[in-house]
Amino acid sequence: MSYVIFGRAIKTEYLTLGTLFATGAAVYGSMGGKKEAPAASGKSLTERVKEAVPISAGSSEEEQLMNSIKNFLAEAEKEGGASH
Missing domain, CATH: 1.20.5 (Single alpha-helices involved in coiled-coils or other helix-helix interfaces)
Structure with missing residues (x-):
C-alpha cells in the first residue's frame, strides 16, 4: 500500500522508517548538551x-x-x- 504525498506515491514502509528515524533523532537531540558536575563544596x-x-x-x-x-x-x- 502507498500514500500519495505531494503528487508522489510513497510506500508505508518508508513512512514508518521515516517516523522511527525522526523520533530517534529528536530523542538523541534532546539528550545532548553540557553536563554540569555537582559542586564539590566539601559539605555532606x-x-x-x-x-x-x-x-x-x-x-x-x-x-x-x-x-x-x-x-x-x-x-x-x-x-x-x-x-x-
Whole structure:
C-alpha cells in the first residue's frame, strides 16, 4: 500500500522508517548538551539540605518533635559512619 504525498506515491514502509528515524533523532537531540558536575563544596548532603531547608517550629510540641527527629538522624548518621 502507498500514500500519495505531494503528487508522489510513497510506500508505508518508508513512512514508518521515516517516523522511527525522526523520533530517534529528536530523542538523541534532546539528550545532548553540557553536563554540569555537582559542586564539590566539601559539605555532606545532610549539611547542604539543612542549609537549604530551614526548619522552624510553631509551638513547643513541634519543637520537641523536631528535636527528636534531629536526634534520631544524628544517631543514625553516627551508626552509618561507624559501619563504613
